[in-house]
Amino acid sequence: MRTVDCEPTTKMTKRMLGGVFLPLLLLAVGVVIKLINLTVSDHQTYAEMANNTHFTNKTITAGRGAIYDVNGEPLAWSATVYKVFIDPKQFQKEMSEIDEVMKDRQAKLNAGETLPENTLVTTRDKLEDEIVQLLSEKLNISEDTILTAMEKNTQYYVLQTQVEKNVADEIMEFFDKLNMNSITTEEDSKRYYPQNELAAQVIGFTNSDGNGQYGLEAYYDEYLSGVNGRVTTAKDGLGNTMPYRYSTTYEAQDGSSLYLTLDSTLQYYLEKNLEEMSKTYEVNDRSCGIIMNAKTGAIYAMATYPSFDLNNPSQIFDENTAHQLNSLPEEEYQDAYISAREMQWKNKAITELYIPGSVFKIFTTAMAIEEKDVNPDTDYFNCTGSVTFAGNPPTTIHCHLLSGHGMQTFSEALTNSCNPAFMEVGKRVGIHKFCQYFSAFGLTERTGIDLPSEISSIYMPEKRMGQIELASSSFGQTNTMTPIEMITGIAASINGGYLVEPHVVNKIVSNDGNVIKTFGTNIKRQVISEESSAEVRKLLQAVVDNNGGSNAYIKGYAIGGKSGTSQKVIDGKVSSDHYVASYTCFAPANDPEIIMLVMADDPNPNIGYYGSKVTAPCARNIMEESLKYLGYYPEYTETEYKELDVPVPLLL
Incomplete structure (x- = not known):
């Protein structure tokens, strides 16, 4: 019988060993990779899981910094309120214990025993109903x-935040009598605004979590909010919180406070007069105003009307708007309400564009004088009422005085606010230089003001500008700017x-x-010379002096100013029957400290829409009150002194 050698060859042995060890090697590599992930890549995740198993953390809310005006008057501060929270696991345990106690008491009563006076005897269900009813009523949440919340699988669940102390005390008194610790309170903070609607769009407000929303509250939230602390407490093997001695406290770091350039008194003057103007002329699309230090850029006051109550920001503050909303069908109300609410929060001075109208002539004046394209003493301009530009068809641009102003000096042209004269001035400056100065005055960029949501202008770039665009x-x-861009640029001219x-x-x-940070004067650049600026001031003072009552003329004060009236842009198109009225003025005219801009968006044209009629009187009233408050006393000219109404004493 033939035999076969069954001994494995070396080659076969290698194959067998490879078949066994290769899977083992791959398995080992997989285990090593998993260990690396556990110890390195996922270390933080598993460490947090372990910490959550062995420790519990309770947040200590940092106190939010206050906001003060330039004189230290509080505009926003935080006060202590409370969070009410429940430990659902502990609650169920305590209710079970109370249930046993109540059953025992009931059994004693049934057996004829007498219990101490005021001993509570009830059932678990009745007590739970009483607890739910109390919390619902006091915390204003549904049953x-x-x-x-009572059924949550957790040891910490917040029922309500921002609970006032008296309410929190009532709740704690109730549960203390029951000897229950599962529902308790911890300190929180609530934002208060003692001046209510004053400077509302500038200050902004916080949400229920204490985070800044809108205005300075949002812009400086990082400084105001501070750093929360925490109390870390160990848990036992069953997951129960251990006694206080096993806890570590990391104290909160309270936020920093803001001291503003805003002056509450000037802010009040501005808001009071904006409201009066807006109601008198039935301004449809809000009004706004700015008072600024012309040399430093410090904002003394900034307002939008209608305002809103910072302590109740979701309430529609304007009565007319609220009435219109309430008259809407239910299906339309919610969207309209949200739109109106968000509109009242917006700071019109920095978030909306408008065509400036003749106030812009200040810039054209400044650049023409700097370039010596105009001599105010010797140059004359003839206005026939319109200027026609060649084309197919031709384009005619009219002066507001259709019959024309005739021959006039440059100073008279500025006082008359003559459009044809300024079209000629613009032509002398030329497209290239006009666009250079337009940019140099900051009209192509955001100003950089320390408020959120500032937008920039929409303007005609040089490559698209022709003679008609230059003229207008x-x-x-043609160009649209924000009020803050306008006042900042005008300040540079004077x-x-x-x-x-x-x-x-x-x-x-x-x-x-x-003091961790200060904000001084930040000069971006010099646009025109001191001499040219002095000439602009002189010309603008002449506008006020020569126009008298239709401008910001105040006896005893040297004031420069200019009014503007423009067509309103609606849905990207220039309207023919909706207007924007504006006025800017500064004082003292020879050495300006304060500069002001007042704007009324869409006043009722049947009552009045020219800047000289709508906004100039408003600006004059604000300026007069402001100058007296700032300590500027009237210095009358001889003519003014003679015209003063001096009371004559009655002599008997």
Whole structure:
């Protein structure tokens, strides 16, 4: 019989070993990779899971910094309120224990025993109903929400935040009598605004979590909010919180406070007069105003009317708007309400564009004088009422005085606000230089003001500008700007030629009283010379002096100013029957400290829509009150002194 050698060859042995060890090797590599992931890549995740198993953390809310005006008057501060929370696991345990106690008491009563006076005897269901009813009433939340919270699989669930102390005390007194610890409170903070609607769009407000929303509250949220602390407490093997001695406290670091350039008194003057103007002329699309230090850029006051109550920001503040909303069908109300609410929160001075109209002639004046394209003393301009530009068809641009102003000096042309004269001035400056100065005055960029949501202008770029666009731009049409861009650029034309960055905050002070940041004058560039700026001031003072009552003329004060009236842009198109009225003025005219801009968006044209009629009287009233408040006393000319109404004493 033939035999076969069954001994494996070396080659076969290698194959067998490879078949066994290769899978083992791959398995080992997989285990090593998993270990690396566990110990390195996923270390933080598993460490947090372990910490959550062995420790519990309770947040200590940092106190939010306050906001003060330039004189230290509080505009926003935080006060102590409370969070009410439940430990659902502990609650169920305590209710079971109470249930046993109640059953025992009932058994004793049934057996004829007498219990001590005021001993509570009830059932678990009745007591739970009483607890739910109390919490629902005191915390203003539904009973279903409370019942759901009681069944949560957690040891910490917040029922309500921002609970006032008296309410929190009532709740705690109730549960203390029951000897229950599963529902309790912890300190929280609530934002209060003692001046209510004053400077509302500038200050902004916080949400229910204490985070800044809109205005300075949002822009400086990082400084104001501080750093929360925490209490870390160990858990036992069953997951129960251990006694206090096993806890570690990490104290909260309270936020810093803001000290503003805003002056509450000037802010009040501005808001009071804006409201009066808006109601008198039935302004449809809100009004706004700015008072600024012409040399430093410090904002003394900034307002939008209608305002809103910072302590109740979701309430529609304007009565007319609220009435219109309430008259809407139910299906339309919610969207309209949200739109109206968000509109009242917006700061019109920095978030909306408008065509400036003749106020822009200040810029054309400044650039023409700087370039010596105009001599105010010797140049004359003839206005026939319109200018026609060749084309197919031709384009005719009219003056507001259709019959024309005739022959006039440059100073008279500015006082008359003559469009044809300024079209000629713009032509002398030329497209290239006009666009250069337009940019140099800051009209192609955001100002950099320390407020959120500032937008930039929409303007005609040089490569697209022709002679017609240059002509209309020269007297304030074609381009759209924000009020803050306008006042900042105008300040540069009258403060010596310097473009300064506007700012609302003067300094930031830490919770321990150290000044951590200050905001001074930030000069971006010099646009025109001191001499040219002085000439602009002189010309604008002449506008006020010569126009008298239709401008910001105040006896005893040297004031420069200019009115503007423009067509309103609606849905991207220029309207023919809706207007924007505006007025800017500054004082003292020879050495300006304050500059002001007032704007009324869409006044009722049947009552009045020219800047000289709508906004100039408003600006005059604000300026007169402001100058007296700032300590500027009237210095009458001889003519003014003779015209003063001096009371004559009655002599008997």
